Amino acid sequence: MSDTETEIEEQAPEKLPLDAWHRAQGGRMVPFAGYEMPIQYEGIKAEHDWTRSSVSLFDVSHMGQLSMSGDNAAQELEKLLPNGIANLGEGKMRYSLLLNDEGGIIDDLIVTNAGPHLALVVNGACKWDDIAHLREHLPDEITLTHYDDFALLALQGPKAADVLESIIPGVGDLTFMTAGLFKFKDQHVWVSRAGYTGEDGFEISIHEGQVEDLANALVADERVKPAGLGARDSLRLEAALPLYGHDLSLETDPVSASLTFAIAKARRETGGYLGHAATISRLDGGSTHTRIGLALEGRQPAREGAFVYSGDEQVGHVTSGGFSPTLGHPIAMAYVQNPYCELGTDLEIEVRGKRLPAKTVPFPFVPHKYHRKGA
Structure with missing residues (x-):
């Protein structure tokens, strides 16, 4: 061979x-x-x-199904995530982010308090890197199991x-x-x-x-x-849910990705997690671009990589886009310079050498229909 x-x-x-x-x-x-x-x-x-x-x-x-167990497993995981885990009740789930020293997003994940252990679901394309990252930063007393x-x-x-x-x-x-x-x-x-x-x-x-x-x-x-x-x-x-490798990457951060809800308010001051300094700096005005929603006219969709313009100035790029079957017109998520992110702003997206009119709209494009407690 x-x-x-x-x-x-x-x-x-x-x-x-x-x-x-x-x-x-x-x-x-x-x-x-x-x-x-x-x-x-x-x-x-x-x-x-x-x-x-x-x-x-x-x-x-294809997703990675992991568990963490051992004394203070939640406290140790909190050192790697910007939101609280130790206060997560049994059977409760929380969306979170693995960050590097610069506040870049290694992956997004779901953490669940499963009682005897913490359950983690990570993205399929990232799971081996996530496992390596966790093993590197968690103490030996914490057992990390991959349910392959x-x-x-x-x-x-x-x-x-x-x-x-x-x-x-x-x-x-x-x-x-x-x-x-x-x-x-x-x-x-x-x-x-x-x-x-x-x-x-x-x-x-x-x-x-x-x-x-x-x-x-x-x-x-x-x-x-x-x-x-x-x-x-x-x-x-x-639903405006970001996809790792497209809308999220090491070059994006929780602030620019419009995921500040995943940063616990208490930890914005106390820190104690990897990437805290860089994340707080961006919260204090250090972020230049933001992930926003765009609604396009007509039927031609804008795909990942298409440039976003305001007049002759390139002000951003599309990370996910397509035709919305529910709404009947194209939609896209894009990272756009902050001065152009205000809702209702008229922009253009270049597709195959042609400029398509677009307007900034709120997330999600279609309302979520989750079955929430008390609903």
Whole structure:
């Protein structure tokens, strides 16, 4: 075998536990985050619209599922994240950010107080770097476990609670950003009421040996259809949820990324986490660009990398963009110089040598429909 053939073999994407299942369901597979993943089944728009009206099943098993345990695990994790973890109640979830010394975003993640340990879900493309970062900075007394034999399914849509309650009783009592341990056919599964679509929904962590049984049980319900990466991306764009590697990177920070809610107010003064000095400097006016929303006229979308203009001056660039099936026109997220971020500002985006009119609009583009406590 030649060196080139060896390199290609080494770089071949991994297969999901449900790989054969996706193909049998008609999924078109593409490389993504080191895995072969379904981008669509019957079509991106059809899957997008079905998620908005009924329930879609997404396979997100490429994500990294980790746990941290040991004395003072929460306090040690707080040294790496800008928000509070030690005050997180059992079964509660929190969005957070891994930062470097300069306040750059290594990854965004979800932390859950799972009782005996902290559960972390990190992005698939970043998980090995995240694990290395955590191992480097956590003391030896903290045990970090990677559950690489567990799959993760996301059930998303307005009918998700009714569907999942019929299969896993008790999950309907969860509210947005809460989680718990349940049973599916006498097997323990970890269920959280969260997701990446802006719709109500759940993520179910289950051993790879039982995931096909769960997937089959879910799609046996006529309200549920499988959906791929394409619809997941258009839904998260409408929800204005940033995607690491596109809207977030080491070159972005919590302030410019419009994620200051992930910086605990108490810790803005006390600090104590990696990247604190740089983050506070930007909070005090040291950030020059901000992630904002743009609505475009017509039907031609602006994609990642397109330049944003005010008159003849280039004032920013698009990081995510596409046509919004729900709104019926293109939308985009972009980093734009602060003087041009005020809502209602008229700008232009250059697409294929042509300037498209755009206007700054608030996040999210489509209202979130999370099932919050007390709602």
